[in-house]
Amino acid sequence: MSVITFWSNSKKQTGQTMSLAAIATSMAIEHNYKILIISTKYNDNSLELCFGGTERNKKLVKSLISNPTVTVDSGAEGLSKMAFSGRMTPEIIQNYTKVIYKNRLEILYGYKEVPDRPTKEEYLKLREKYKDIILNANKFYDIVFVDLDKTLENNMIREVLSISDIIVYNVEQKMYMIDDFVKLKNENDKKQTRNLMLNIGRFDSFSKYTIKNISRYVGIRRDILAIPYNTLFFEAASEEDVADLFLKIRKVSDTDRNAVFVKAVEEAVQKIIYKIQELQMMM
Secondary structure, eight states, rough: OOEEEOOOOOOSSSHHHHHHHHHHHHHHHHSOEEEEEOOOOOOOOHHHHHHHHOOHHHHHHHHHOOOOSSSOOOOHHHHHHHHHTTOOOOOGGGGGGGETTTTTTTEEEEEEOTBBSSSHHHHHHGGGGGHHHHHHHHHSSEEEEEEEESSSOOHHHHHHHHHSSSEEEESSOOHHHHHHHHHHHHSSOOHHHHTTEEEEEEOOTSSOOOHHHHHHHHHHOOEEEEEEEOOOHHHHTTTTTTHHHHHTTTTOOOTTTTTTHHHOOOHHHHHHHHHHHHHHHHH
């Protein structure tokens, strides 16, 4: 059971959520893992646009309320209330998730404001429980992917990173972003950064910043992921169609225009799995 956190401290877009969505979806299809994606973002609907809106568990509603007009929060905000009341267990988390592939992939969406919940106060409380939610989820799911919000307070970011088995730092093919990764790597000793991986979002194979050149520059050989831009994927990621897309393109021929994207995502999945196994052997 492993926690894999995708994170970046850059103010610019890095393709973090899209990369995570592609890797987690491919892993769920091709490997026998029970996977959960947790979003810690505020008012961000990126994952909902990828996979569809939340669905409330009817059995949960019936068991918790007797008045059918009373609403029950879903996603992270609903689960955080269970945590504050001391009723959160690893098993109960699945009652608040969106099921993408049964017994393979689920999503715990982040906090989203709605008309009957107009303030940010609940989200500020919710953030305090992200660590507990992740730790409980890690007891129930084989792999927990965390889409870590860069705008969280530093102490909260450190809390999540400290319980992460793998930290995937996200950049674009820009030297100043790559330099940020090198700085992060150099500021910590080797033991602290052995679980650190680098992901290059929207990767362009025609850029002079090739994987080989970046690898040489940052001093890392295997632990570099590169998810290229793909038209079909980014369209699907705005039409709630990512789950179906990966089922359709998983076996494309080498001559298909989408083969490069599929292969890159599969390679990223394999590198993460290898990293998990490598770190487990060190324990």
